[in-house]
Every structure is written in structure tokens, then in C-alpha cells.
Amino acid sequence: xxxxxxxxxxxxxxxxxxxxxxxxxxxxxxxxxxxxxxxxxxxxxxxxxxxxxxxxxxxxxxxxxxxxxxxxxxxxxxxxxxxxxxxxxxxxxxxxxxxxxxxxxxxxxxxxxxxxxxxxxxxxxxxxxxxxxxxxxxxxxxxxxxxxxxxxx
Amino acid sequence: xxxxxxxxxxxxxxxxxxxxxxxxxxxxxxxxxxxxxxxxxxxxxxxxxxxxxxxxxxxxxxxxxxxxxxxxxxxxxxxxxxxxxxxxxxxxxxxxxxxxxxxxxxxxxxxxxxxxxxxxxxxxxxxxxxxxxxxxxxxxxxxxxxxxxxxxxxxxxxxxxxxxxxxxxxxxxxxxxxxxxxxxxxxxxxxxxxxxxxxxxxxxxxxxxxxxxxxxxxxxxxxxxxxxxxxxxxxxxxxxxxxxxxxxxxxxxxxxxxxxxxxxxxxxxxxxxxxxxxxxxxxxxxxxxxxxxxxxxxxxxxxxxxxxxxxxxxxxxxxxxxxxxxxxxxxxxxxxxxxxxxxxxxxxxxxxxxxxxxxxxxxxxxxxxxxxxxxxxxxxxxxxxxxxxxxx
Numbered sequence: 001x002x003x004x005x006x007x008x009x010x011x012x013x014x015x016x017x018x019x020x021x022x023x024x025x026x027x028x029x030x031x032x033x034x035x036x037x038x039x040x041x042x043x044x045x046x047x048x049x050x051x052x053x054x055x056x057x058x059x060x061x062x063x064x065x066x067x068x069x070x071x072x073x074x075x076x077x078x079x080x081x082x083x084x085x086x087x088x089x090x091x092x093x094x095x096x097x098x099x100x101x102x103x104x105x106x107x108x109x110x111x112x113x114x115x116x117x118x119x120x121x122x123x124x125x126x127x128x129x130x131x132x133x134x135x136x137x138x139x140x141x142x143x144x145x146x147x148x149x150x151x152x153x
Numbered sequence: 154x155x156x157x158x159x160x161x162x163x164x165x166x167x168x169x170x171x172x173x174x175x176x177x178x179x180x181x182x183x184x185x186x187x188x189x190x191x192x193x194x195x196x197x198x199x200x201x202x203x204x205x206x207x208x209x210x211x212x213x214x215x216x217x218x219x220x221x222x223x224x225x226x227x228x229x230x231x232x233x234x235x236x237x238x239x240x241x242x243x244x245x246x247x248x249x250x251x252x253x254x255x256x257x258x259x260x261x262x263x264x265x266x267x268x269x270x271x272x273x274x275x276x277x278x279x280x281x282x283x284x285x286x287x288x289x290x291x292x293x294x295x296x297x298x299x300x301x302x303x304x305x306x307x308x309x310x311x312x313x314x315x316x317x318x319x320x321x322x323x324x325x326x327x328x329x330x331x332x333x334x335x336x337x338x339x340x341x342x343x344x345x346x347x348x349x350x351x352x353x354x355x356x357x358x359x360x361x362x363x364x365x366x367x368x369x370x371x372x373x374x375x376x377x378x379x380x381x382x383x384x385x386x387x388x389x390x391x392x393x394x395x396x397x398x399x400x401x402x403x404x405x406x407x408x409x410x411x412x413x414x415x416x417x418x419x420x421x422x423x424x425x426x427x428x429x430x431x432x433x434x435x436x437x438x439x440x441x442x443x444x445x446x447x448x449x450x451x452x453x454x455x456x457x458x459x460x461x462x463x464x465x466x467x468x469x470x471x472x473x474x475x476x477x478x479x480x481x482x483x484x485x486x487x488x489x490x491x492x493x494x495x496x497x498x499x500x501x502x503x504x505x506x507x508x509x510x511x512x513x514x515x516x517x518x519x520x521x522x523x524x525x526x527x528x529x530x531x532x533x534x535x536x537x538x539x540x541x542x543x544x545x
Contacts, residue, residue, distance in 0.1 A: 026295030057413070058296065084318075084417050086310035089360040092285060092303035102302055102362070104311055104412060114412050116296050129318050145299045 018095035023140050031059045034073035039137030039144025045073040046113060057113045078135035079108040079151060080115070087124045099124040105133055105148050121149040157432050158258035159251075163388040163395030164542070165264075165381045166195025167508045172343055172376035172496045173274065180220045180272040180377070185229055187379035188266055195381040196392035197264060202381070203235045204262030206249035207269060210239030217276025219269075221377070226268060236261035244403045244425065245446075245532025246500035247540060251403045253382045265382040269501040273373035296412050305448065306370050308411065309533055310362040313451035316418040317364050322454065322469035324364065328355040329475035330450035330486075331368040331493055337480060338490025340518035345372050345496040369450040374496030378505050394544050396508050399526075402429030402539035414535045421537040422459035422530070429539040430461070437461040440541075441524035442485040442510060444503035446531045447492045456530045457486070460539070485520050500531035504542075511544040 038045035049063035050070040085103035101119040132151035168190025170183035211222025223239040236256040253265040338344035388395040402425035445456040463471040478486040489506035507527040
């Protein structure tokens with residue numbers, strides 16, 4: 001298998017002798033299926049109220065703003081910004097890169113939709129609060145995991 | 154002030170097993186040690202205990218996070234109960250206390266054994282992987298699952314980095330939490346780590362996940378803590394002066410989600426503190442000491458601020474130099490060393506220390522001036538619980 005673009009090896013100066021750890025995959029249910037599989041078509045799908053346009057995440061067919069049940073997955077721009085992040089230094093398991101970023105990214109369309117992610121394809125030390133980012137996907141089994149990278153890439 | 158039911162409940166005894174980085178006993182036996190010590194401390198007999206509560210209950214896994222539940226200790230001690238409950242969904246570790254207050258008020262029981270047992274030191278020696286977060290488990294799963302969020306340190310660093318960014322707190326200020334608590338632990342014979350540390354030690358320690366260094370993280374340990382909660386009319390006839398629950402904060406006014414919680418920098422603490430203060434005439438200035446949750450040093454910093462001991466984003470100045478939060482300071486904090494140095498007894502170590510101080514039993518670390526009011530708190534992220542404990 002070709003290493004996906006966000007693979008740890010691309011962050012690791014070619015030092016890795018142990019392959020990066022598996023991505024633990026989420027349990028996918030009826031509500032979360034759109035989010036975890038939209039990447040197959042390159043789409044970041046977020047539930048949105050068809051009555052008042054509010055994005056509902058985590059996904060459920062109920063709008064907490066207007067109580068509408070007409071809530072459906074819609075592709076968003078895939079752009080967002082880093083709401084918070086941490087640079088991990090600890091080798092929790094073999095194969096992890098020396099540094100990696102865990103972040104919360106708010107989607108450009110709505111601040112209070114926060115996606116947990118890693119920020120890939122950049123020096124972990126270069127990530128900053130508020131940094132503009134864009135989505136990319138890695139396929140793992142039947143799940144297309146959304147990650148983000150600097151919008152400037 | 155309205156007659157809230159917690160005011161009719163008091164802590165009447167406390168117990169703690171050996172606390173170590175590798176136990177000589179099973180988790181259940183540690184729990185028996187803590188429970189029997191607490192029952193005896195209260196001047197009660199096993200037959201007097203008619204309720205049990207714990208958080209989060211028996212996990213049935215090898216992580217050591219919680220391998221003893223209400224049924225295990227009920228059977229070991231052969232207790233006859235009017236009420237019992239254990240479970241993870243509630244305002245953090247203090248959910249067990251708040252549930253017990255309700256059960257006592259409802260007339261279901263009079264003397265409740267509350268316990269929390271940790272076995273993480275041994276679990277990690279057996280298999281470190283057991284202690285790591287896996288899919289479908291713990292913090293924010295499944296939304297955190299694919300992103301190598303292996304531990305609470307990594308996931309909660311998201312809040313602490315946000316707080317550091319917004320508040321401008323300096324690392325040398327943050328360090329005072331760990332330094333102060335290690336100094337306190339040096340005076341506590343039961344603490345796991347007792348050798349004092351300096352600012353240089355702090356800055357020479359490894360970073361786990363920015364902004365957390367290893368000294369900012371609590372110490373996995375093996376140990377059990379127990380407290381006895383009694384109805385006030387019973388408590389008044391027992392041997393220890395009742396440690397009254399003056400007020401509780403148990404609310405959930407925010408989105409209960411590790412990723413979507415409303416404010417990353419304060420987490421769920423402000424409304425919980427607000428609820429606690431709304432149920433008492435006491436004010437932050439009346440508090441003699443604070444036993445604050447310290448899963449990570451930043452939790453303690455957050456609680457100092459969110460309890461109102463200082464203004465928002467001013468905790469860094471408040472703890473600067475460490476004097477104000479020392480045993481001799483105006484607000485001694487985590488006087489037994491807390492979880493950072495005493496061991497991760499997960500909030501109940503703090504309750505034990507509060508009572509130890511209020512009963513004047515803290516030996517070399519006893520806070521002077523006959524302390525009577527202790528603010529205590531638990532948990533982080535979307536979870537938070539608070540109690541004000543008073544000895545009249």
C-alpha cells in the first residue's frame with residue numbers, strides 16, 4: 001500500500017524503522033456514516049438543518065436551534081481554522097513520529113462545529129492558534145478519515 | 154439560605170489504603186483496607202453501613218482505572234444495604250457523593266460508604282497498552298479514535314494550550330503547582346513522591362504534550378480511598394466533629410462533549426462553581442484552603458480561577474512564586490501533595506486530605522489557624538463537580 005499523504009513517515013524525516021501505529025477506527029452508525037465516508041468523494045459532510053441552516057455536529061437528525069427534524073448531511077468547504085492544538089512529544093506506542101499535532105479545528109462555516117484531527121503535512125512546531133487549514137482524507141478500511149493541513153500548502 | 158439536602162449530610166470518617174507505585178495487595182483488599190479504616194474512623198460498625206456509592210464502578214477491564222465496584226465491596230464486607238449505586242455518568246468523581254446525598258435525603262439510607270480504587274501503577278507494569286485509550290473507550294470516542302489521542306494528557310492538553318494562549322500564563326507560573334505540591338508531599342508520609350523539586354527540575358523534565366510536562370501530570374498509583382457520609386442526626390453522635398457538606402455544584406449547563414464543550418479554556422467549571430456558591434452564604438474569601446482536582450496542574454489553575462479566588466486569566470499571577478498557595482499562604486492548595494505527588498487517587502484523595510486537615514490530623518503539613526472551610530473540586534473537560542466542606 002502506498003503511504004497516504006498524511007502518513008507519519010512524511011513527518012518523520014525518514015527515520016521511522018517501525019511502521020506508524022494503526023489508526024483506531026471509529027464505530028460508524030447511521031448518524032456518523034456520512035461524516036466518516038464522505039471522503040470517498042472528497043467531501044466533508046456535516047449535518048445541516050434544512051429549515052434554519054444550522055450545522056449540527058455530532059450528527060443527529062434534530063436541530064437544537066429550531067427543533068426541525070429535517071437535518072441532512074451537506075458538503076462543507078473543507079476549510080477551517082485551528083481552535084486549539086497540542087504538539088505531542090511522548091512515544092505512547094512504537095512507530096509514532098517524534099512530534100505530531102492533535103487539534104480541534106472549527107469549520108469555516110460555523111465556529112461551534114469542532115473536529116478532532118491531526119494537522120498533517122507541516123512541521124508540527126509551525127502550527128498556531130487560528131491557523132487556516134483545509135481538509136484531506138485517508139482511507140482506512142471502509143472509513144475515510146478526515147485530517148487537516150495548512151491551507152497554504 | 155434555603156435548606157438544601159446536602160446541608161443535612163456530613164463526612165464522618167475517612168480511610169486510605171497503602172498508596173504505592175506497585176501494590177502488595179489486590180484492588181479489592183486495598184478497598185477493604187480503606188473502607189474498614191473509614192468505618193472505624195467514624196466510630197461505626199459494618200452493620201451501620203446501609204448505603205454504598207462509587208464512581209465510575211467496576212470497569213471490568215485491565216486498565217486499573219476502576220476494577221472494584223459496589224457489588225465487590227458489598228459482598229466482601231457482607232453489608233446489608235438500603236441503597237447502592239455506581240456509574241460513570243455524572244459530574245465527575247463526586248457524582249457518587251451527590252447521589253448519596255440524594256439517597257440519604259430520600260430516606261433510603263443513613264450511613265453511606267463511598268470509595269474509589271485505583272490500580273493503574275500495577276496495570277501499567279503489566280501492560281502499558283492497557284492504560285492507553287482505545288476505540289470506543291473513554292475520552293470523546295469515537296470522534297477522537299483515529300487521531301492517536303492515546304491518553305488524557307494529550308486530549309486535555311487541547312484545553313490547557315487554549316488556556317495558556319488566552320491567559321498568557323507563563324510556564325514558570327504553571328510550574329508552581331507541581332513545585333508546591335511536591336513540597337507538601339515531602340511532609341506527607343503517605344505520598345508517592347516526596348523529594349522536593351525545583352524550577353530547574355521542572356524545566357528539565359520531558360514534555361508530554363504541549364504545554365504539559367511530566368510534572369504537570371498526576372502519578373498513576375495503586376490505592377483506595379473511602380469516606381463515610383452520614384445523615385446529620387447520626388453524624389452528631391459520632392466521634393469525629395461532622396465535616397458538613399455546606400454546598401455542592403453538580404450542574405451541566407454546557408455541551409457535555411470533550412470536543413464541543415462551550416469554552417475550551419474554562420471547561421465546565423464556571424457554572425458548577427456558580428451553583429456551589431449559590432447554595433451557601435459563604436464566599437471565596439471565607440475559604441481556608443483548597444483541595445482542587447489536579448489530574449493535570451492546569452486543572453488546579455483553572456479551579457483557582459473558576460472558584461473565584463482570583464479573576465479570570467489571573468491565576469498565573471495568583472500562584473506566581475508559589476507563596477500564596479503554600480501551606481503558610483493565604484490559600485493553601487493541595488496540602489497533601491495532591492495527585493501530582495501524592496498519587497492519582499482521583500479526587501477522593503483530595504476529600505480525604507480535606508477531612509484530615511479539618512480534623513487537625515495532618516501532622517507536619519497541618520495548616521495553622523484551625524481551618525474550618527475547604528473548597529474541593531473534581532474533574533476536567535465537560536465534567537466538573539464541586540463541594541464546600543465545613544467543620545463548625
